Amino acid sequence: MCQRFVMTSEHRPQKDWYSILESSPSDGLQDLKQKYQRLALMYHPDKQGPDVTVTEAEEHLHRFIEVDQAWKVLSNQETKRAYDLQLRASELNQSWPVDARVCLDDMTLDEDNEVYTYGCRCGGEFSIGREEAEEEEAIVCCDTCSLSIEVKRTT
DSSP states (O other), X not given: OXXXXXXXXXXXXXXXXXXXXXXXXTOOHHHHHHHHHHHHHHHOGGGOOTTOOHHXXXXXXXXXXXXXXXXXXXXXXXXXXXXXXXXXHHHSOSSOOOSEEEEGGGSEEETTTTEEEEEOTTSXXXXXXXXXXXXXXXXXXXXXXXXXXXXXXXX
């Protein structure tokens, strides 16, 4: 099943998982893993010394939980791709750079998954769920590249 992503405020990333892991989107899985392991050891509750205050211990626990969550998102190819798309979408400003305008009628409906798809020139796909397609218009990102389209519902 292809990845669905529609530009709405509810899809914006809540946290910057890359900065939590002190990494960047260009880091490979091995780099991410090394950074995760280093930070997990640094903040793990069992690795804290006896001179750590209660406040510091709480901060370290909170940081450890964030590092663990970041690793769970970025270590899985599907969740990382979805997160990267969300990150890309949040970087766009209100004057959305739209590469094409497409009518919903021009998209292919997959009845089983309730998803409309449209091929991108890069070979990837633009996908929008049937529910999201009910909006008058939506901005949809390609699942492979950085292009976006505006999908207009036919009236």
